Amino acid sequence: xxxxxxxxxxxxxxxxxxxxxxxxxxxxxxxxxxxxxxxxxxxxxxxxxxxxxxxxxxxxxxxxxxxxxxxxxxxxxxxxxxxxxxxxxxxxxxxxxxxxxxxxxxxxxxxxxxxxxxxxxx
Numbered sequence: 001x002x003x004x005x006x007x008x009x010x011x012x013x014x015x016x017x018x019x020x021x022x023x024x025x026x027x028x029x030x031x032x033x034x035x036x037x038x039x040x041x042x043x044x045x046x047x048x049x050x051x052x053x054x055x056x057x058x059x060x061x062x063x064x065x066x067x068x069x070x071x072x073x074x075x076x077x078x079x080x081x082x083x084x085x086x087x088x089x090x091x092x093x094x095x096x097x098x099x100x101x102x103x104x105x106x107x108x109x110x111x112x113x114x115x116x117x118x119x120x121x122x
């Protein structure tokens with residue numbers, strides 16, 4: 001989970017942990033990349049607008065790294081302009097979800113992406 005607003009990060013992490021996901025928190029893209037390179041993740045859930053490295057840059061960095069590019073990326077953002085949504089999809093994100101979002105939709109979407117990714121790797 002990549003989110004620079006601590007209260008929002010804690011809220012989403014709590015929801016995911018209640019659904020038995022093992023979740024790590026990164027405060028920006030730089031922090032997330034460091035964590036991904038030391039401990040691979042099954043999925044990245046990221047905000048778009050953060051200091052140091054935003055979500056757009058994070059997607060680009062993950063997708064150009066041969067050891068990380070297989071990791072699905074979900075963007076969670078309050079900025080829901082057509083340009084932002086199209087750009088994250090062009091960069092390789094798997095899904096764009098507008099904040100605030102329904103927790104059941106978030107969890108269901110994550111499970112669906114993970115299942116699809118597992119099926120593609122079999």
